[in-house]
Each structure stands twice: as structure tokens, then as C-alpha cells.
Amino acid sequence: MNDKQTSEPxxxxxxxxxxxxxxxxxxxxxxxxxxxxxxxxxxxxxEVDIDEEENGLHCDLNTSDExxxxxxxxxxxxxxxxxxxxxxxxxxxGLGRMRITLDxxxxxxxxxKALRDKVKDVVRRVKDSGRPYHFDPMSAMERRVVHxxxxxxxxxxxxxxxxxxxxxVVVFPS
Amino acid sequence: xxxVTLRELVxxxxxxxxxxxxxxxxxEIAGEQTIVLELRVAKEDLGKVIGKQGRTVKAxxxxxxxxxxxxxxxxxxEILE
Numbered sequence: 001m002n003d004k005q006t007s008e009p010x011x012x013x014x015x016x017x018x019x020x021x022x023x024x025x026x027x028x029x030x031x032x033x034x035x036x037x038x039x040x041x042x043x044x045x046x047e048v049d050i051d052e053e054e055n056g057l058h059c060d061l062n063t064s065d066e067x068x069x070x071x072x073x074x075x076x077x078x079x080x081x082x083x084x085x086x087x088x089x090x091x092x093x094g095l096g097r098m099r100i101t102l103d104x105x106x107x108x109x110x111x112x113k114a115l116r117d118k119v120k121d122v123v124r125r126v127k128d129s130g131r132p133y134h135f136d137p138m139s140a141m142e143r144r145v146v147h148x149x150x151x152x153x154x155x156x157x158x159x160x161x162x163x164x165x166x167x168x169v170v171v172f173p174s
Numbered sequence: 175x176x177x178v179t180l181r182e183l184v185x186x187x188x189x190x191x192x193x194x195x196x197x198x199x200x201x202e203i204a205g206e207q208t209i210v211l212e213l214r215v216a217k218e219d220l221g222k223v224i225g226k227q228g229r230t231v232k233a234x235x236x237x238x239x240x241x242x243x244x245x246x247x248x249x250x251x252e253i254l255e
Contacts, residue, residue: 034190042241043241071240085191092222
């Protein structure tokens with residue numbers, strides 16, 4: 001399994017792309033009603049902003065800092081769980097595969113920046129030592145960020161190793 | 175906060191995931207520190223609420239934990255077969 005290929009929905013032709021766009025538009029009210037109800041039942045006051053993107057939906061959950069921290073959870077665990085369930089609900093509704101991103105107060109961007117900074121350190125370390133480096137386990141979305149960031153550097157390659165919650169990126173000198 | 179309703183939370187999410195929402199039943203057993211939620215679904219829907227490698231039920235538990243932390247309690251979700 002290669003995250004680089006499997007996580008990106010790649011429409012084969014224009015018809016597929018049109019179908020995806022249609023499904024994305026249909027998904028907006030489904031996602032909105034699911035998120036608003038779940039967050040309401042969690043007792044979180046939040047405003048959900050949904051943007052249609054090329055491959056799916058980006059949803060900003062706007063709330064207070066305190067509630068935001070609760071929604072993000074430890075290492076993003078709560079936010080990732082909510083995101084995963086949203087995806088499953090779309091599948092249950094027959095709307096199929098698309099990318100769903102949930103964000104709270106720019107958390108995803110901050111986390112991506114931190115990962116990119118870490119990648120810079122790791123690239124230096126692997127080039128200097130000539131030995132592979134194992135990242136900590138992370139979600140498919142975050143592994144993808146790491147894979148992509150490493151491809152910007154020549155002379156290194158990446159793979160994902162381990163199963164389930166232990167799945168992590170390994171950087172090899174090549 | 176009194177507006178946190180764990181039983182309804184589990185029920186709503188489960189109903190959104192399964193093919194037979196009418197068969198979803200959730201009971202709540204409230205202890206002093208822990209709230210146990212027991213979820214029953216149609217046999218054919220068990221996979222839908224458990225997910226591959228238990229990922230769906232794990233995600234529901236994470237959301238429950240966040241919600242129950244507002245009540246200063248622990249929540250425990252069990253799927254009954």
C-alpha cells in the first residue's frame with residue numbers, strides 16, 4: 001500500500017470529474033446537518049463553514065478556544081475521528097469517496113507546518129547518517145504530508161510501514 | 175454542562191451509519207464516574223458500526239470521550255451482539 005497513490009482520488013476522465021463535482025455539491029447539506037447535530041449533542045457551540053474544493057469538502061468548525069481544544073483532542077484524535085465518521089456517513093448515504101477535511105482554528109495548517117519543519121530536520125539527518133529514519137505513527141492524512149514533503153528533496157525515498165495505529169513513514173537514503 | 179446527551183449522540187451517529195436505523199437501540203447506564211452506553215444494531219449492520227479493524231467504533235469512542243469530559247465523567251461504549 002502506498003499512501004501517495006491511494007489517498008488522492010484521481011478522476012480518470014472528465015465524466016468522473018463531473019460526477020465527483022456533483023457528489024461534492026450533494027454532500028454539503030448532508031455533512032452540514034451531520035456535523036451540526038453531532039456537535040450540538042456534544043454540547044459544543046459551533047458554526048460550521050463548508051467550502052467545496054476540487055476533491056471534496058473543507059469544513060471549518062468555528063468555536064471558542066476552549067471548545068476548539070476539546071474538538072481537536074490529543075494529537076488531533078477527536079477531530080480525526082469526527083472527520084472519519086463524516087466520511088463513513090457519506091458512504092452510507094451513497095455519496096461515495098471524496099476528501100473531507102475538518103479544521104478548527106487553523107489547526108491543520110499549524111500541524112502541517114510543524115510536520116514540514118520536522119521533515120527538514122529528518123532530511124538533513126538521513127543525508128548525513130546515510131541511515132533510514134522512522135517517523136512516529138500518524139494518520140493517513142499526515143503521512144501523506146510527509147511523503148509529499150520528502151519528494152521535494154532529491155536523493156531520498158519514503159515508504160509507510162506497520163499496520164493500523166502503528167503505521168508510520170520511513171525515510172530511506174537512496 | 176447539562177446539554178450533553180451521550181445516549182442521543184451515540185444513537186444519532188449509529189443511525190447515520192447503518193442500513194436499518196429503526197433497529198438501533200442505545201441504553202445508558204450511569205455510574206458515579208463512568209457512563210456505560212450499550213449499542214444494539216441489526217446483525218447485518220454490525221460491521222457498519224464496528225468498521226475495519228474497529229476504526230468506526232474507535233472514532234465514536236473518541237467523540238464520546240470528548241463529550242463526556244465536559245461532564246467530568248468517563249464514557250464507555252459497548253456494542254452488544
